[in-house]
Amino acid sequence: MPSFTEPSFTDLGVPTELTEVLAGLGITTPFPIQAATLPDSLAGRDVLGRGRTGSGKTYAFVLPVVARLARSRTPRRPGRPRALILAPTRELATQIDATLAPLATAMGLRTLTVFGGVGANPQIKGLRAGVDVLVACPGRLADHLQSGHASLDSVEITVLDEADHMADLGFLPVVRRLMDATPRDGQRMLFSATLDGGVDVLVKRFMTKPVTHHVDAAAEAPVEMAHHVLHVRHDDRFPVLVDLVAAPGRTVVFTRTKRRAKTLTRQLVAAGVPAVELHGNLAQNARNRNLSAFSDGSAQTLVATDIAARGIHVDDVALVIHADPPVEHKAYLHRSGRTARAGAQGTVITLMTDDQQGDVRDLTRKAGIKPTTTKARPGDALLATLAPGERSFTAPPAPVAAEAATPAGGTRTGRPRRGRGASRPTGAGHDQAAPATGGGRGRGQSGGQSQGGRAQTSRGAQPARGQGGGQPRARRSGGTGSTPVHTTQSGGGAAAFSAGSRVGGRRGR
Structure with missing residues (x-):
């Protein structure tokens, strides 16, 4: 019986200059979504790629974008990008650009990212200088078009990444206006987990x-x-969570609201677990700082709202914890997709109290999940x-001292007024030094290549979490050499987290 050999990037038509860059990153074998789409996308056809998060879609579109622009050799012109990649969130846009x-660079092309939450002037200068590939969020790009700083009439290739998430966020009207501004004879690629919405x-x-x-079922984990x-009992939720996140390795903890993400981060830091937060109330520089701390291992726990359920690509995230079960099964799948990426192993844990049993049962059924349910203390x-x-x-x-603890009901009591000379408590918008660690450690991660959308993390010095033993990660409290990150000081205590909430409440991002 003849043996089947997986195609290489060269076999699929990727130029040698690009395969050499990939090899330098340790990427030699295409993932299924890449092997399926590259022959068509490199040939200039419109491509619709369906696949779940973590399946390797980013390289599936950045490789043909770079290869085809390098082949066409159309000169750059001020304010007129040659390729456009639209992404729903700032974090995803940043990580696409890191992959791109x-x-x-290997092909002599210039890239630029455009999104809100940061100053517009550097983006305007970058557009004026001329750019080959523009990676953008729809809202800020629409602003630049309206003000005359950009035109899409020279776009040869347009890519929509996470199109279903754009729909969820209400971006479709502005996406349609942006697409209408691109030439109709240009190549279009759309990547999405689903075709609804x-x-x-x-x-x-x-x-x-x-x-x-479509190489995998979007609705399956x-x-x-x-x-x-x-x-777990209400009063046991926080102690159980602390036990899990205090183990070696990177963990993403999801909450439903921005306030709970902020509160839980405070509680974990107070309990001695270096943690950073990610939610919609943070300024962009704070988001970047916290993601950097999580990526480099300075803080190995990221507490986030659903803003991180898509587009956050960090190697060796082996544990995802739903501290608050999400409202929708799609959110469960996308949150959970922060682990088990690119063929690696991962564990997903949902903390469930008595009053959440029915909701969690419905949630997992709709997600096609048959979890192992255990009472835990x-x-x-x-x-x-x-x-x-x-x-x-x-x-x-x-x-x-200037801020009283938040009781279980969530209402602050006994908070003194601050005079002009009073010190301001540390909170959102104030920086502090978080404990530095010796780098990330995987938890039972499988070997092999990683195609995440960021600089690859060396795994050679990272003992697998599943092996047990070894030295615990060193955590230092501040001091010389600590990494500045954005987090919040202690406050609230376990009672605020243990108060909990039902699955079907309001969500914050």
Whole structure:
């Protein structure tokens, strides 16, 4: 029987200059979505790629964009990008550009990112200087078009990434206006997990005989992902969470609201767990700083709202914890997709209280998940099985006297007035030094290549979490050499987190 050999990037038509860049990053074998779409996209056809998060879609479109622009050799013109990649969030746009940059540099192409939350002037200067590939969020790009700083009449290739998420965020009207501003004979590529929520309208309106590829079921979780539901008492939620996140390795903890993400970050820091937050109330520089701290291992716990459910690509995230079960099954799948990326192993844990049983049961059923459900208490051996390794903590920071603790009901009491000379408590918008660590450690991650949308993390010095033993990660409280990150000081205590909330409440991003 003849043996089947997986095609290489060269076999698929990727130029040698780009395959050499990929090889330098340790990427030699295409993922299925890349192998399926590259022959068509490199040939200039409109491509519709369907696949779940973490399937390798970024390289599936940046490779043909760079290769085809380098082949056409159309000169750059001020304010007129040659290719446009639209992304729903700032974080995703930034990470697409990080994946794109080394490939573009190898071919002599210039890239630029455009999104809100930061000053417009550097973006305007970059557009005036001329750009080959523009990676943009729809809102800020529309502003630049309206003010005359950019035109899309020279765009040869347009890519919509996470199109279904753009629909969820209400971006479709502005996306349609942007697409209308691009030449109708240009190549269009659209990548999405699903075709609902109006995405099918974009396909019918802007794509010409698209070649459709879907290599996995968008509504299914990867087989590499283990799902667990821990049935806990209200008062045990926080101690159980602390036990899990204090183990070695990177963890993403999801909450439903911005306020709870902020509060829970405070509580974890107070408990001796270096943590950073990510939600819509943070300024862009604070988001960048916190993501950098999470990526480089300075803080190995990221507490986030659903803003991080898409587009956050950090290697070796082996544990995702739903501290608040999400409202929709799609959110569950996208949140969970922060682990088990690119064929790696991962664990997903949902903390469930008595009043959430019905909601969680419906949620997992709709997501096509059959989790292992276990009653859990602090100190149970199961926690060490799900998150192996020796627990370690830093000394908690000094409490902030100017701000009273938040009780279980969420209402602050006894907060004194600040005079002109009073010190301001540390909170959102104020920086502090977080404990530095010796770098990230994987939890039972499989070997092999990683194609995440950021600089690759060396795994050679990262003992697998599943192996147990070894030295615990060193955590230092501030001091010389610590990494400045944006987080919040202690406040609230476990009671505020243990108060909990039902699955169906309001969400904040």
